[in-house]
Amino acid sequence: xxxxxxxxxxxxxxxxxxxxxxxxxxxxxxxxxxxxxxxxxxxxxxxxxxxxxxxxxxxxxxxxxxxxxxxxxxxxxxxxxxxxxxxxxxxxxxxxxxxxxxxxxxxx
Amino acid sequence: xxxxxxxxxxxxxxxxxxxxxxxxxxxxxxxxxxxxxxxxxxxxxxxxxxxxxxxxxxxxxxxxxxxxxxxxxxxxxxxxxxxxxxxxxxxxxxxxxxxxxxxxxxxxxxxxxxxxx
Numbered sequence: 396x397x398x399x400x401x402x403x404x405x406x407x408x409x410x411x412x413x414x415x416x417x418x419x420x421x422x423x424x425x426x427x428x429x430x431x432x433x434x435x436x437x438x439x440x441x442x443x444x445x446x447x448x449x450x451x452x453x454x455x456x457x458x459x460x461x462x463x464x465x466x467x468x469x470x471x472x473x474x475x476x477x478x479x480x481x482x483x484x485x486x487x488x489x490x491x492x493x494x495x496x497x498x499x500x501x502x503x
Numbered sequence: 504x505x506x507x508x509x510x511x512x513x514x515x516x517x518x519x520x521x522x523x524x525x526x527x528x529x530x531x532x533x534x535x536x537x538x539x540x541x542x543x544x545x546x547x548x549x550x551x552x553x554x555x556x557x558x559x560x561x562x563x564x565x566x567x568x569x570x571x572x573x574x575x576x577x578x579x580x581x582x583x584x585x586x587x588x589x590x591x592x593x594x595x596x597x598x599x600x601x602x603x604x605x606x607x608x609x610x611x612x613x614x615x616x617x618x619x620x
Contacts, residue, residue, distance in 0.1 A: 425605035426605055426606075428608070428609075430609075435592075436613060436614075437613045438546075438611045439611070440608040440609060440610070443607065443608060483546065485609075487605045489605060490536070490548065490551040490559055490606060491536065493538070494545055496545050
């Protein structure tokens, strides 16, 4: 079974709004990563947060990690139509296991 | 090459035939993964190679699936006696494994889309 579970499964917002996606996992991890996938293409790495970190920023992306709750969130600020994609969290306790993903649609 | 290369990009086969999917990882990457993605679904872990260690085959769905990695580089995923439910995109990814043994950033190929008729 998959390690990560994401919600919502789908999210539709207007351009300029913020998008928040959540990821929960079950076992202890060394790091948690977020990836993006445009339709029909390979995945692209966005950000990695280690288990001893609580928050990390990269451009318009903000990731938080709460190891006590075994959860993470990805915030995309000031969204753009080009942010439309599927977003996956992946947890690493050795090998990397992916969640089911959140499908984000940003309407112009 | 600069990135992870997979071939073929598309494969259509008849039920019962064997198929081989190839992955060329980024040079120097010690970790190599195979995942399967059905339409609109997440990534299903299949197999993980790390250096000279025995591969983690815990995700292979049946004994019709096998994979090998020769010389710590190129990997081949073989599906024997294909079934219609094997239709999916098969994604390969490679990574450097930093000290501590946890996988870092994965670099993905574009995938091999398999259609079993």
